[in-house]
Amino acid sequence: MRRRYTNQERPPRVGARVLAKALVGVLLIFISTGAGVAIAGYLMIAPPIPDDPAKRQAPIPDLPEEVIVPVEPGGPRTILVLGSDRRAKTSRDAQLGQREKPHSDTIVLVRLDPKRHRVAVLSLPRDLAVTIPGFADNTKINQAYDEGGARLTLDTVKHFFESAVGRTFNVNGVIDVNFDGFQRAVNHVGGIYVDVDREYYNPEGTGFASIDIDPGYQRLVGSDALDYVRFRHTDSDLFRGARQQDFLRQATTQRSVRELKSVGEASELLGILQEYFRFDKKFLGRRNLAGLLKTAVHLAMNDTVVNQISLTGITESEDPVADTRLYISNENIQKAYDAFMTGDGAQNPERSTQPVRTPKRKKGNASTVSGMVDARRLGEDMAVLAEPRLKRLPFYFPGKITSRTRYTNDTPRIYSLRDEDGRLHRAYRMVGAIGESGEYWGVQGLTWRNPPILENPDRIRKTASGRELMLFYDGKKIRMVGWRTPRAAYWISNTIGRKISNARMIEIASSLRRLKQ
Structure with missing residues (x-):
């Protein structure tokens, strides 16, 4: 029956x-x-039972049913x-x-x-x-x-x-x-594209878990994904928790899982x-x-x-x-x-796709955002070294950075990655340290114009020059500012602790420029 x-x-x-x-x-x-x-x-x-019953995990032992509070169907739940x-x-x-x-x-x-x-x-x-x-x-x-x-x-x-x-x-x-x-779950969906904020390196034999991951947007699979979310050797448990949460956020945008x-x-x-x-x-x-x-x-x-x-x-x-x-x-x-x-104090602003125009400054007026310095010379020096290796990817660098920023290398990391369809793209990553342990921000550029990370911005802001900036929030703080050109996509990533203010994030993104521009 x-x-x-x-x-x-x-x-x-x-x-x-x-x-x-x-x-x-x-x-x-x-x-x-x-x-x-x-x-x-x-x-x-109707969950299937694995072919070999011996492989199926038993329920969590010593956890009585009565300690788990039931929820009305469709209601909020905490796991x-x-x-x-x-x-x-x-x-x-x-x-x-x-x-x-x-x-x-x-x-x-x-x-x-x-x-x-x-x-x-x-x-x-x-x-x-x-x-x-x-x-x-x-x-x-x-x-x-x-x-x-x-x-x-x-x-x-x-x-x-x-x-x-x-x-x-x-x-x-x-x-x-x-x-x-x-690891097997991540591998099953083909890996997760992650915006890695800095270099994570710890060799074998040091007494700590080994890891070797370069900075920049990339697909993490298997042991690399696990090493990344578990790392805490040179920072702390607080940063590891933030990395795990950010990994989660970026995982939700993966096309490979949407197509399951x-x-x-x-x-x-x-x-x-x-x-x-x-x-x-x-x-x-x-x-x-x-x-x-x-x-x-x-x-x-x-x-x-x-x-x-x-x-x-x-x-x-x-x-x-x-x-x-x-x-x-x-x-x-x-x-x-x-x-x-x-969500008290942590809600993102209401999402809107209508561009908001930034007021024009009067001619000759400098930026009113405090704590910023001119960084054109540093960017130009990097551009001279980077542009010959980037081929068709235009190299944009910030004209302004925060006063405490120090780039971690004299040249950006230049590399290639494949998109979800297997096409190869050129990319670069600039990494800036702000002088606080574990806090790094970055500039990313790549010829992949529609990476998962740029889906569904919270707000669009149009600068005086006509550039449309995509703003991505974490609660009230901007975690990333993106921008597209006909040939590439770019973004500024805030530090893990969101240490750069909203105004400064927008100022850095607005100042992106090319050599001799």
Whole structure:
């Protein structure tokens, strides 16, 4: 006898395009942080079982169903995503009997809010000093996973917010990810194009995780993608969280994932996810997946933005070399809670495609933006060296930069990359340091005129010279300013911490010029 569905369990009846768009919006969020079960909605809420049942991960152990709060279908939901170095059952280490006790590497909260047309992402640094219920006070949050796995981590995260804001903090799903699964999911979609802010290099044999990634816009796959989101050797856990969130944001624009429309591809990806990821007992249930799909459809049918939420006001211990714990006040936890749950103070400006003209300056008047210096001579010196190697890519450099900026090299990085159709493009990257650890901004140019990163600007501003600048926001701060010419595309990327003000970002972009121009 065919089963009859209730209204809450029934998958939403929508067109194939809307369904695919809904799938992609949530899928990429989960792939970026380590999961992808929204694809089950595309399979009409019937997740396939891997061919070999032994490969399928059991639900997260010791996580009772009652600790996961159910959500009305299509309603907002908060998901806790945990990244660990847990090995899959079929991994080489597991087969050799080398499966050590897993350690927590990443703690990320994802808020899907269809009513507000937003997705919020908040990373909790693993060195954050917290109370682990029933275990210890003033200890690092990642210790919760070591002592009690996902269950104790969930209890700790809930206590962290509830003790500061005096309200219940509900979590509606938990996903536990391992490194192998992250790499395979990224590889399955052909990699993710990422705007890498600077050089990341650490050789083998130093005692730290090795990495070798050059600056500039590029496609990261497999181990490079994992190395990038896990790196924290020369900066801190705060920067790693920001990189993970930025990786997530850029992942949501990838065409390769938007085109995951065949049931065969969807089934293969879900099989990978079920082999390498673990979920709470309710997550893969028909009712929960149907509700998740409804939420995804709402997000897909509206102008949804991804907000990166940061914990502000974090301080170090008195001796950060010996004691790496990080501290935050209840007041700043409250701010992060409000921004995460409601968007208070973190909402992007309302998106508009109508160009806003910048007022013309009177002839002879200098810029009124403070903290800027003339950088034409530095740019011209780079242009002389760069232009012969760039072939058909015009080299634009800033005529003005912030007073504290120092370029990291005398010449830009010049390289080639392939677009999503395999066509080869010429590119360059200029990297500027502002004198604060881990904070770098950049100038990117490439002959690929429509890269994913330039999709859906928040605002368009037309300069006095007629140049149309595309403004991309992270809350109230500009994270990137883009610009196209008939032959190429260019953008200015803000630092990871958004340290360059909006006015200065626009001033730098407006000052882009060519040699002898």
